[in-house]
Amino acid sequence: MSVDTTRAAVPPSRGTAARRASSQLSARPRLRLSLLLAAPLTWLVLVYVVALAALLVSALWTVDSFTGEIDRSLTLDNLKEITTESLYRTVALRTVGVAALVTVVDVLVALPIAFYMAKVASKRAQRILVIAVLTPLWASYLVKAFAWRSVLSDGGIFQWAASPFGLDTPGYGLTAVVITQAYIWLPYVILPIFAGLERVPNSLVDAAGDLGASPWTSMRTIVLPLLVPAIIAGSIFSFSLTLGDYITVNIVGGANQMLGNLVYTNVGAANNLPLAAAIALIPIVIMIGYLTAVRRTGALENL
Amino acid sequence: MILSSTVRRVLVALTGLVLLVMYLPLVVVVINSFNPSRTLTWPPTGVTLEWWRRAWESEGARDAVVSSVEVAVASTVIALVLGTLMSLALQRYRFFGKSSVNLLVILPIALPGIVTGIALNNAFRGILGIQLGILTVIVAHATFCIVTVFNNVQARLRRMGGSFEEASADLGAGVWTTFRLVTFPQLRSALLAGGLLAFALSFDEIIVTTFTAGAGTTTLPIWILNNLFRPNQAPVVNVVAVVLILVSILPIWLAQKLSGDTEALR
Amino acid sequence: MRLTTHTSRRAAGALVASGALVLLAACGGGGSSSEDTGAAAKLGENEGQVSILAWPGYVEDGSNDPEVDWVSAFEKDTGCQVTSKTYGTSDEAFNLAKTGDYDVVVASGDLTARMVASKQAAEVNTDLIPNYAGVYDFLKDKEWNTFDGKNYGVPHGYGANxxxxxxxxxxxxxxxxxxxxxxxxxxxxxxxxxxxxxxxxxxxxxxxxxxxxxxxxxxxxxxxxxxxxxxxxxxxxxxxxxxxxxxxxxxxxxxxxxxxxxxxxWQVIANSVEKSKVKAFLPEEGSTGWSDTWMISSQAKNPNCSYAWLNYIESPEANAQATEYFGEAPNNPEACEFATDPTFCDTYKAGDEDFASKLWYWRTPxxxxxxxxxxxxxxxxxxxxxxxxxxxx
Known part of the structure; x- marks a missing residue:
């Protein structure tokens, strides 16, 4: 890192007012902090927190199914419905299962490639690999999902490639959803793990090797523990992005539905925002639970 | 790092395999853009340039790319400003509720898009009574893009430490001068990386966009979705995707070159 | 008009239903609905623009495919510039229509009743739409476009599942x-x-x-x-x-x-399947189907251009283009002559009243x-x- 010291020399003060403001600021860290926080906090609270709170409140409303007018008297009916009807439990479990599987697959796939990128590849190869990992992000999500539809179809490339091993295409269904989602979100998992690995000093692993640890042992006992926050950071992306998805499951999921579909059907097709909001509570609760659980690991600083 | 050649070979093989799988569907997309079948079925029955011609002539696709770029640029700029402010506040100060603020920044990306989408839709239309349009999309995208900038800048600030800034202040530089001459130059590559990721995130976002875009606001993903439902347009979508992949390599490569260190692109 | 027993039963049902709708509209109240002032009696100058809310493929101006364009001719003829928005479901359309941003809305049968009940649709004077005369009789004055004896729109096209x-x-x-x-x-x-x-x-x-x-x-x-x-x-x-x-x-x-x-x-899907031998037919029980209606918003800012559009899209040329592109039967027999595919009307059973009588068009339950x-x-x-x-x- 280089700081141009000649340029960093303080320029002569121009406006006295600006000068005074600046020294005021230097003297008052609290004021500085408030000024820094004011804009982003206002934005997040006004745009996001208010919107989320309003959504939660609307879960307590009902809707006139014919005129589509919302009845704003408070009732727990929607909440009762999503907690008692078995449909919502089944779909929620299915969705969490798919999201968890996607995350596991992504992490398992990301670890070796990220390790190769961070620790083995030359600087030049590393640069090319980062580009190679990032490029698929730019092909539209929808286009990629439809490409997988084609790959997994009856007589598609998957079947062709798998038949010599006596395997068949899984067809459209939850397996296809896991494959497609894992594929789409993979770059978002590779990148934080790669960055996390770069921060693990080579000397540490080498020292373990010198002391007689096998590569596998040093990997398990030294690298992985240091990598946990990065892995969790990556998992937040894959897990949450899968949790709310309804488009991929429409394209390759066969007749299955996930939480996103239930929300979408209710808000899009049935115009029932209150029930949709109540259903949306399920992923909200799951995600907030997950985030608070992992907050202590420092993962949130590694996203 | 010292690794045995077997481990190296295994790693090379795995990396190659992962890349192969990553690019296989993209190859399918490229091939399908020359596939005469209107419905993207495999295997292709021949070769045609018809879809490329149509894509070239498609005003709708061009307009959609323009609005997507507008949205992505605007929301990236907002995210850059807000994300940087936020990370300076959180990394350089201690205050009550800090971890809650941290969580708040992450929430828009950590909660599923459909939740963010219906919440903002409801807020814009139901509470504020604003007409949905390109502005509402920008606001929505900026909200979930803040986190990518925030994370990159925060990581950089953490590694930088505060000693240079303190030195600058000790030498008599004002707050703004210190930021301009000391902090900002060190943040540049982190900002570039965060900005690029924010741009990518916004450019390809479909779910939140569906709920926040108004009449006549057609971003590229929305155009793609609409055209997949339109008779005989699906292959044109493939052409657009191929063009996007090709075009995207340039900014990524440039960013890599400019930032100088790969860490910047995480 | 010939009524099969099946349609007359539906007509009777519709009468009761529309009575209920009026009641509902009367006590529902609220919203941003404007006063019901009845249909326009005569037309004035065109306003120069019109905004349309439609299914994808209904309002094509050549921006997606230069060869698919029936909007430009309308703009040239009438001086009304068209802006359009497409929707994916009837419910999305209903939400969008309520914003009042659209002069014209094309609605399927599962939407029209709601449009009328919530006073989003204006009564339409079909005398001001000369091309309405050519429309198949069996599509006119139906329970999904006519409420309480008043027309709230004109037919676009129809199809069967x-x-x-x-x-x-x-x-x-x-x-x-x-x-x-x-x-x-x-x-x-x-x-x-x-x-x-x-x-x-x-x-x-x-x-x-x-x-x-x-x-x-x-x-x-x-x-x-x-x-x-x-x-x-x-x-x-x-x-x-x-x-x-x-x-x-x-x-x-x-x-x-x-x-x-x-x-x-849908027939259009069957036509598009190239790689396998498929057949699509109407099973012996009959089937469900759709019949879409062009409506004018009660909040229309450009009523004259709206009428101009309704008349234009009812014309055999434009109707043939739009329905052939989407893949459904046109609303009038003359449209068959303007289709690029000579078998178009046979394929979609246009005007086949026996076929049409076996269809139960989408309604809102x-x-x-x-x-x-x-x-x-x-x-x-x-x-x-x-x-x-x-x-x-």
Whole structure:
């Protein structure tokens, strides 16, 4: 890192007012902090927190199914419905299962490639690999999902490639959803793990090797523990992005539905925002639970 | 790092395999853009340039790319400003509720898009009574893009430490001068990386966009979705995707070159 | 006008239903609806622009495909510049229409009643639309475009939900919907169905024919018992469904690759399947279908250009272009001559009244039974939606 010291020399003060403001600021860290926080906090609270709170409140409303007018008297009916009807439990479990599987697959796939990128590849190869990992992000999500539809179809490339091993295409269904989602979100998992690995000093692993640890042992006992926050950071992306998805499951999921579909059907097709909001509570609760659980690991600083 | 050649070979093989799988569907997309079948079925029955011609002539696709770029640029700029402010506040100060603020920044990306989408839709239309349009999309995208900038800048600030800034202040530089001459130059590559990721995130976002875009606001993903439902347009979508992949390599490569260190692109 | 027993029964039902609608509109109140001032008596100067809310493929200005363009001619003729927005579902359209940003809305039968009841649609004076005269009589003054004896729109085109099957995989050739309901296990995992709560009506129509004891008279008017029986049929079918389709492309590709071999379809989809031998037909029970209506918003800022558009899109040339592009039957016999495909009208059975009489066009299920029963309450659309998510499980 280089700081141009000649340029960093303080320029002569121009406006006295600006000068005074600046020294005021230097003297008052609290004021500085408030000024820094004011804009982003206002934005997040006004745009996001208010919107989320309003959504939660609307879960307590009902809707006139014919005129589509919302009845704003408070009732727990929607909440009762999503907690008692078995449909919502089944779909929620299915969705969490798919999201968890996607995350596991992504992490398992990301670890070796990220390790190769961070620790083995030359600087030049590393640069090319980062580009190679990032490029698929730019092909539209929808286009990629439809490409997988084609790959997994009856007589598609998957079947062709798998038949010599006596395997068949899984067809459209939850397996296809896991494959497609894992594929789409993979770059978002590779990148934080790669960055996390770069921060693990080579000397540490080498020292373990010198002391007689096998590569596998040093990997398990030294690298992985240091990598946990990065892995969790990556998992937040894959897990949450899968949790709310309804488009991929429409394209390759066969007749299955996930939480996103239930929300979408209710808000899009049935115009029932209150029930949709109540259903949306399920992923909200799951995600907030997950985030608070992992907050202590420092993962949130590694996203 | 010292690794045995077997481990190296295994790693090379795995990396190659992962890349192969990553690019296989993209190859399918490229091939399908020359596939005469209107419905993207495999295997292709021949070769045609018809879809490329149509894509070239498609005003709708061009307009959609323009609005997507507008949205992505605007929301990236907002995210850059807000994300940087936020990370300076959180990394350089201690205050009550800090971890809650941290969580708040992450929430828009950590909660599923459909939740963010219906919440903002409801807020814009139901509470504020604003007409949905390109502005509402920008606001929505900026909200979930803040986190990518925030994370990159925060990581950089953490590694930088505060000693240079303190030195600058000790030498008599004002707050703004210190930021301009000391902090900002060190943040540049982190900002570039965060900005690029924010741009990518916004450019390809479909779910939140569906709920926040108004009449006549057609971003590229929305155009793609609409055209997949339109008779005989699906292959044109493939052409657009191929063009996007090709075009995207340039900014990524440039960013890599400019930032100088790969860490910047995480 | 010739009425089959089937349509006259529906007309009677509609009368009761529309009475209920008026009542509902009267006490519903609220919203941003404007005063009902009746239909326009005469037209004035064109305003220079018009905004239209439509299904994808209904308002094409050449921006997606330069050869597909019937908007430019209208703009040139009338000086009304068209801006348009497409929607994916009737409910999305309803939400958008309520913003008041659109002068003209094209609505399917599951939307028109709601548009009228919420006072979003204005009464239309068909005398101001010269091309209306050429429209098929059997599409005029129907319960989905006429309420309380007043016209609230003009027909666009119509189509049927047909049964399609892969001729190489399905034998003997099916003749009834039973092949996708009671006998669907024969094609386990390769059956498809339309992904919308409105598909419940298809199963109800099937039960109407196979289980007369249930007393279903109209597939959109189901009481508790009838509804439960219908949902049961669909839950059994679910076990054999490979995937549900709601977009065009998905079903075509599934039939081409062989992932799906039988299921409900639209004629235009059947036409587009190239790689496998498929056949689409109207099963003996008849079927559900759609008939779309051009409506003018009660909040229209450009009423004159709106009328100009309605007249233009009713013209045989424009109607032929639009309906042929989307893949449905046109609304008037003359349109057949303007189609680029000489077999267009035969393919889509345009003007075939016998065919049309077997169709139950999409309606919005409401609590006041559409078949005129007053002693029971019918399941409304929100309950259909709920049941649909349960059927899919």
């Amino acid at each position: 047909l049964l399609m099957y892969n001729e190489d995989e399905v034998s003997p050739a099916p003749t009834s919907w039973s092949s996708v309901f009671d006998e669907s296990s024969k094609y386990k995992g390769k059956v498809t169905a339309y992904d919308s709560p409105i598909y419940i009506a298809d199963a109800a129509l099937y039960l109407m024919n196979t289980q007369p004891d249930l007393g279903i008279k109209n597939p959109y008017a189901l009481d508790d018992e009838q509804f439960a029986a219908t949902v049961e049929v669909l839950k059994n079918q679910r076990a054999n469904v490979g995937e549900y389709w709601s977009d065009y492309l998905k079903e075509i590709s599934a039939f081409e690759t062989g992932d799906t071999v039988i299921g409900t379809t 409401v609590a006041e039974c559409l078949d005129g029963r007053t002693d029971v309450e019918c399941k409304d659309y929100s309950e259909w939606t709920k049941a649909w998510t349960e059927i899919k499980g």
